[in-house]
Amino acid sequence: MGMSKPRRIGTIAAAAISVLMLAACGGSGGSGGTTSGATGGKVDGTGKTLNVLMNVTAQYPQEQQAWFKEMSTKFKAETGADIQWETFATANDEMTRIQTSVVSGQGPDVYGLGTTFTPTAYSTGAFVKLGDNEWNQLGGKDKFVPAALGISGPDEANQIGIPFVSRPFxxxxxxxxxxxxxxxxxxxxxxxxxxxxxxxxxxxxxxxxxxxxxxxxxxxxxxxxxxxxxxxxxxxxxxxxxxxxxxxxxxxxxxxxxxxxxxxxxxxxxxxxxxxxxxxxxxxxxxxxxxxxxxxxxxxxxxxxxxxxxxxxxxxxxxxxxxxxxxxxTSILSGDNLVVADYSKQKDLAFAFIKMITDKDVQLNYFKVFGQLPANQEAAKELATNEVIAPALESGAKSVATPFxxxxxxxxxxxxxxxxxxxxxxxxxxxxxxxxxxxxxxxxxxxxxxxxxxxx
Amino acid sequence: MASSVTEPRPSDSSPAAGAAAEPGETTPPGKRRKGLSEKNRPLWLLIPGGLLMTIVILVPLAMGIWMSLIDLDQYTLRQWVSAEFIGIQNYIEAALSSELLRSIWLSVSFAVISTVVTIPLGVAAAVVTQNAYRGRAVVRSIFLIPYVLPSFVVASVWRTMLQPDGIVNVTLTNMGMDGGLWLNGPNAYWTLVWVEIWAAWPFIYLLALSGLQAVDHEVHEASALDGALWWNKLRYVIFPYLKGPVSLAFLLATLNHINNFTLPYVLFGAPAPSDVNVLPILVYVTSFQSFRFGLSAAMAVVSLILIAIPLFIYLRAVRLDVHEGGKK
Known part of the structure; x- marks a missing residue:
């Protein structure tokens, strides 16, 4: 039985590692993080870094990098926090990211989601439901094009998605x-x-x-x-x-x-x-x-x-x-929503960020650079005079959400x-x-x- | 050939062999020597490798098997530790009400056909480039082109060429033939086989070439002295040398074909046409479009077992896992 000792050591080591891995993976699940409403007040994010995962815009890669940079500077000026940007290429890439983040309880604080993917994300239960408090942090529900809210959640009381851009057909x-x-x-x-x-x-x-x-x-x-x-x-x-x-x-x-x-x-x-x-x-x-x-x-x-x-x-x-x-x-309700991860430890910062990029000027600028229509109501109104895209704005307003x-x-x-x-x-x-x-x-x-x- | 066998081989002078031949060691006659080397081998040296294997292979495998026994989907993902244990229900569903068995059949038949066709091609190419001639380096480089191109590129190029109005159909029409549909319907299966063959034969070529280069110069001389003509020489002298490398190539190539996801995915998209709904695509769609992680884990385990059985038989048959002299 001369060989039994090393073998036993190996077995124990393997078991220990498995347990550690399981613990690392499963040791989250809970909510955690601050949910205190910093309504109206400024969020102080000095020394913090917000992690944001967004859809890559394959058509305009350089413009997207420039936009990321611009937003980081603006966010730093507003809150003192940095932003770490990540991108995904397909919905499947993103689902993989969501899976690992959901299971491990760590990952991006803010996710950009395609509208039709929002119900799937909702079903994982891993994202913050938006109450009055959260909407206030974002600048109010009225800020958004009403139709764009159609796929934020199964009903008014259970919304997770904040409209970011609209791509009506x-x-x-x-x-x-x-x-x-x-x-x-x-x-x-x-x-x-x-x-x-x-x-x-x-x-x-x-x-x-x-x-x-x-x-x-x-x-x-x-x-x-x-x-x-x-x-x-x-x-x-x-x-x-x-x-x-x-x-x-x-x-x-x-x-x-x-x-x-x-x-x-x-x-x-x-x-x-x-x-x-x-x-x-x-x-x-x-x-x-x-x-x-x-x-x-x-x-x-x-x-x-x-x-x-x-x-x-x-x-x-x-x-x-x-x-x-x-x-x-006229179209499926199409575009991107933003959601905040439930495990995020800096939710206030996340909402401050989303408020920033859904404000009128940022949204108009985003349209200019990327051609994606604003979800911000005022910005959309301003563009309604543009003859080429007016039908698209109308389609956005008359689009119907796919079943949640x-x-x-x-x-x-x-x-x-x-x-x-x-x-x-x-x-x-x-x-x-x-x-x-x-x-x-x-x-x-x-x-x-x-x-x-x-x-x- | 014989001389190379009787000559002392480098491995014979290894410390283990030397220790076994120590005069102090008594070994019962007739019995296989079991020297120090097998009694007190420093097996603990294997721990780093063993740990790595545990983390990289065994733990994920165990988790895969466990996943196949629980009801893991998008609804339970977040609380995955407490996902309901449902025993073999995923297996029953995979076998009875999914496309699994058909997909396995498609995958295995596609893989075997691809390999069987590529072997003669690869061996022939290796033989053609064995002897030195002007321009051989260029020919060898050209042969490697399909192999160095990423699968994604190969699939994209073929997909473009095989469109209903693509260059293949335009050429066929000009020749008075009707091309038809290549990327869907019954032809799609043969498209997949064709593109796989196009992309994969250089792998066989490489292994066959390495086999050919292992043939000693004396062998060529001896067969020339015996007056063997090219076919006899090839058939009775050279091919036996290739048995090992080509058997290995057969095994690896078949497994590569079965596991190839990129090619069918880029060629046909997902959901795939039913004629090319091969195993990797089915598992992918089940996992990442239907989010049935438990079910897809069960599918993966079933296919692992189904593929492992013939693999095992094959390994024993060609004795790839056995050292010279029959010792394992």
């Missing part, structure tokens, strides 16, 4: 092509939209540019047409993905390729930038599901000065007005998956009724399972 249209086809105004119903698209399709010019292969676009169309006809997809404890309303939405969306032939057949392989490129080259008259972020690309293209934005149609396929249960949604459920991520995945699995059919020219029904049924089951877990 609109459609771009080619003014020359529409005029040439004798169309005076962009379409306001989806049926009219399809009719226009047919008129606008000639030769190698198509009525619409659609990105069927995009990882996100497809579900936004389907959700939009569904909610306009009265199906919010998550309806209480039920998922209504196999509802006839939603099926009709898919049929319309697929019909542009298969029966109406108003889109480039290649678009079954396109992501959003490729659809944008087709529109920018003047090869498509309508480009739905875009945002003011496309301005720089369009202004540098063949359609400079020949395009405008308009609201996407708000009347569902097959109707001339919204049914009573339907909502004339931890299961939304799964539902979104299911809505997209129906399109992904239908692409071979789309490419061959027809999606059969039985195939579509079967896919809806499969995804309905998956989504319902996810929703059932959310309700536990």
């Amino acid at each position: 609109v459609m771009a249209y080619n003014t020359e092509l529409l005029a040439a086809a004798g169309i005076e105004k962009p379409a306001t119903t989806w049926d009219e939209f399809t009719e226009h698209a047919k008129k606008l399709t000639t030769g190698d010019q198509y009525g619409v540019a659609v990105a069927y292969k995009d990882n996100f676009d497809p579900w936004k169309y389907i959700w939009g047409m569904s909610i306009q006809a009265g199906n919010p997809i998550i309806d209480g404890t039920e998922v209504r993905l196999d509802d006839p309303i939603t099926k009709k939405a898919y049929e319309t969306y697929f019909g542009w390729v298969t029966t109406d032939k108003v889109v480039d057949p290649s678009s079954v392989g396109w992501a959003n930038p490729q659809a944008l490129a087709a529109f920018a080259a003047g090869k498509a008259a309508y480009f739905p599901m875009t945002s003011p972020l496309s301005i720089p690309a369009l202004d540098a293209s063949a359609v400079k000065g020949k395009y405008k934005y308009a609201l996407m149609p708000t009347v569902p396929p097959g109707e001339t007005s919204n049914p009573s249960a339907g909502k004339p949604a 459920s931890g299961a939304w991520g799964d539902v979104q995945l299911s809505l997209t998956n129906v399109v992904v699995q239908s692409i071979p059919d789309l490419s061959s020219g027809a999606v059969s009724d039985s195939n579509l029904s079967q896919r809806l049924k499969d995804e309905q089951a998956k989504s319902q399972t996810a929703l059932d877990r959310a309700k536990k």
